[in-house]
Amino acid sequence: MAELILFNKPFQVLSQFTDERTAAGQKPRATLADWIRIRDVYPAGRLDYDSEGLLLLTSDGALQHRIASPALKMPKTYWVQVEGAITPYAIAELCAGVALKDGRTRPAKARRMEEPELWPRVPPVRHRDTVPTSWLELIITEGRNRQVRRMTAAVGFPTLRLIRYRIGDWSLDGLEPGGCRKIFVNLPAAAQPGKRQAKARPTTTPRRRPRS
Template structure:
């Protein structure tokens, strides 16, 4: 079984609550599934859950491309996008090259709590496509090129999109929808719609 969940903001990627933060229990998920990877508490979007340990390992491998939509503070520059594409130096070493593109604001659900808007500071959206998954990597990459992340949404894992799911909603998906072909996993899939 493979479940695509739109993890809400301020929820943990585990079933048990921790302190004041809620886990995934209470979202009426099937019994016996566990997260294949994680999203930070303050990140939103696609989280895959499965009851298949082998599939879980394949999803979390660096072979499966994941796309993130990031709202950053400031007008993203061509130079910053170029740096993200070739890789940036983080405290735990350089990142792999990534897909990085400025995009129009995507049609997303309302965030709770909403992003704090500062009228004197512009913001912009970008899409990052990664094949690695370090702790808070997208946020650290954006900060490293001078554009702090204000909102982060995982949009895609392999060929599975979060599109159509409201926060807290989930649907069962066919593992073949991931687009994995053999042990290497082949990248493909639609891009977020520009609006």
């Protein structure tokens, strides 16, 4: 079994344990080290500085690969507040795949949703009386840089607040901002007996040894 940490990343926290600005003498930003005291775990995937929600961490290389590898297409569910009253046409565009500068996205699952009950964001999302906002649930199987924000902007509805609610079978349920929970995960049979598992590293994706 592999150890997995579920963490509800607050707004404006880096998805890493150090900030390169510190070495450059600049004002440091909040990092995972300010919240997580568990040693030798690293993020399986990323979550933008200005996004909130579920971040998974582990010390197990096989589990990290299973979660973060684009080839395995693990679904990620986001709750997205956008500027404007989103239209059925825009929802259909998101579902079909959106043309971005780095290529068309895979088809997604998207639906309009009621505003969820959430913790207040600090600082709060800007509010304008003359401009409505909408919430949608968006499920994607990719992890391009700032992908959700670029997708909603491409269909005409800029993202105001972005929360990752679920990755695969794991969700934010029961986690307050800054809270974490440790669980143990059974790896697929192919990743268990007789297989040497590489230790996770913060900047590289471990490779499995070919069978001899």
